[in-house]
Amino acid sequence: xxxxxxxxxxxxxxxxxxxxxxxxxxxxxxxxxxxxxxxxxxxxxxxxxxxxxxxxxxxxxxxxxxxxxxxxxxxxxxxxxxxxxxxxxxxxxxxxxxxxxxxxxxxxxxxxxxxxxxxxxxxxxxxxxxxxxxxxxxxxxxxxxxxxxxxxxxxxxxxxxxxxxxxxxxxxxxxxxxxxxx
Amino acid sequence: xxxxxxxxxxxxxxxxxxxxxxxxxxxxxxxxxxxxxxxxxxxxxxxxxxxxxxxxxxxxxxxxxxxxxxxxxxxxxxxxxxxxxxxxxxxxxxxxxxxxxxxxxxxxxxxxxxxxxxxxxxxxxxxxxxxxxxxxxxxxxxxxxxxxxxxxxxxxxxxxxxxxxxxxxxxxxxxxxxxxxxxxxxxxxxxxxxxxxxxxxxxxxxxxxxxxxxxxxxxxxxxxxxxxxxxxxxxxxxxxxxxxxxxxxxxxxxxxxxxxxxxxxx
Numbered sequence: 163x164x165x166x167x168x169x170x171x172x173x174x175x176x177x178x179x180x181x182x183x184x185x186x187x188x189x190x191x192x193x194x195x196x197x198x199x200x201x202x203x204x205x206x207x208x209x210x211x212x213x214x215x216x217x218x219x220x221x222x223x224x225x226x227x228x229x230x231x232x233x234x235x236x237x238x239x240x241x242x243x244x245x246x247x248x249x250x251x252x253x254x255x256x257x258x259x260x261x262x263x264x265x266x267x268x269x270x271x272x273x274x275x276x277x278x279x280x281x282x283x284x285x286x287x288x289x290x291x292x293x294x295x296x297x298x299x300x301x302x303x304x305x306x307x308x309x310x311x312x313x314x315x316x317x318x319x320x321x322x323x324x325x326x327x328x329x330x331x332x333x334x335x336x337x338x339x340x341x342x343x344x
Numbered sequence: 345x346x347x348x349x350x351x352x353x354x355x356x357x358x359x360x361x362x363x364x365x366x367x368x369x370x371x372x373x374x375x376x377x378x379x380x381x382x383x384x385x386x387x388x389x390x391x392x393x394x395x396x397x398x399x400x401x402x403x404x405x406x407x408x409x410x411x412x413x414x415x416x417x418x419x420x421x422x423x424x425x426x427x428x429x430x431x432x433x434x435x436x437x438x439x440x441x442x443x444x445x446x447x448x449x450x451x452x453x454x455x456x457x458x459x460x461x462x463x464x465x466x467x468x469x470x471x472x473x474x475x476x477x478x479x480x481x482x483x484x485x486x487x488x489x490x491x492x493x494x495x496x497x498x499x500x501x502x503x504x505x506x507x508x509x510x511x512x513x514x515x516x517x518x519x520x521x522x523x524x525x526x527x528x529x530x531x532x533x534x535x536x537x538x539x540x541x542x543x544x545x546x547x548x549x550x551x552x553x554x555x556x557x558x559x560x561x562x563x564x565x566x567x568x569x570x571x572x573x574x575x576x577x578x579x580x581x582x583x584x585x586x587x588x589x590x591x592x593x594x595x596x597x598x599x600x601x602x603x604x605x606x607x608x609x610x
Contacts, residue, residue, distance in 0.1 A: 181385035184461035244364025
């Protein structure tokens with residue numbers, strides 16, 4: 163598959179995921195944990211796309227996510243849009259480096275990346291929000307919420323990987339590395 | 345790292361910094377455009393959810409239908425009786441109002457709306473509704489249900505609006521406690537527990553669990569007076585003030601239909 167086609171396909175999936183994410187209520191039985199799916203798509207794109215495509219995908223992910231969640235109170239924006247963009251570009255850069263080392267997109271790497279990206283994203287958002295509102299505090303619940311969301315993303319990531327893998331190319335026997343870098 | 349890569353990274357970081365320093369109006373326009381773009385996804389998913397719910401709801405066995413029918417018949421009889429009693433009460437009420445020259449309080453002009461998307465972030469609490477500027481909605485309008493206060497509108501597009509819920513820490517409401525002269529500022533809690541906090545209470549306020557809290561309706565504020573917010577769950581003293589933890593009256597997890605106050609009824 164051509165990188166541009168994959169880029170556009172993943173972009174459409176990302177937009178759909180971000181919109182559908184807003185339709186799923188937080189899980190009351192898990193302490194109001196919010197499900198984060200878009201990091202799964204982002205991590206896959208960051209691993210599978212070439213360097214420039216990966217960074218640009220990070221840029222777009224940050225831009226859309228920032229615009230979707232940001233709250234503007236009068237003339238005050240709590241978290242600058244640039245933070246979202248730089249955060250996802252940084253993750254895209256790191257995942258590209260790892261992808262170069264492993265010479266392909268491994269499902270374990272994708273899963274771990276999605277989990278860690280979700281956790282760092284939520285914690286980063288909380289810290290910035292705390293600094294912006296002026297009263298910084300951190301409790302176990304903050305970590306619990308972040309890591310539970312991350313855990314759910316980590317578990318769901320192989321499902322997405324499997325679906326895309328099945329669509330892109332039939333699985334080869336005795337191999338866990340199906341996708342080669344484009 | 346090749347030079348071209350360094351150049352690309354630099355260009356993208358530069359672009360990110362430019363976006364970062366966009367002014368608020370530019371950011372609002374971008375947010376409105378994006379919400380308008382993704383609005384069809386929200387609408388179609390609500391339509392799909394409604395159809396699935398209707399389909400599963402209407403699949404009943406004959407036995408279940410018989411049961412439902414007999415239940416409805418008995419409810420009907422009950423309501424008819426109740427209606428008769430209420431008619432008599434209404435007549436009496438009207439007579440008393442006329443006698444006292446009672447001036448009816450101006451009611452609100454409400455626009456009904458359906459929740460089409462839930463909060464899409466862990467640390468912010470917001471909903472999206474299917475009404476926008478086309479229906480006369482503007483930013484900072486109050487959202488209520490028959491149970492109580494829900495929140496206020498923030499970003500408004502032609503067909504969709506974002507509501508900041510009272511469970512969000514940034515939504516501040518001047519509040520008063522039922523049966524006392526105590527007033528405070530009610531807001532959500534940053535860590536989403538579903539509860540509310542009532543801060544800046546008098547240290548001498550001795551609030552009891554179960555007391556109701558209403559909007560105070562301060563001048564210049566957006567929330568009108570007398571809308572129920574929640575009930576006191578606990579009260580504690582802090583160094584400078586008293587703080588109460590409230591249970592919101594509205595069940596936000598099952599909220600589907602809300603009303604937007606667009607003004608006072610003429």
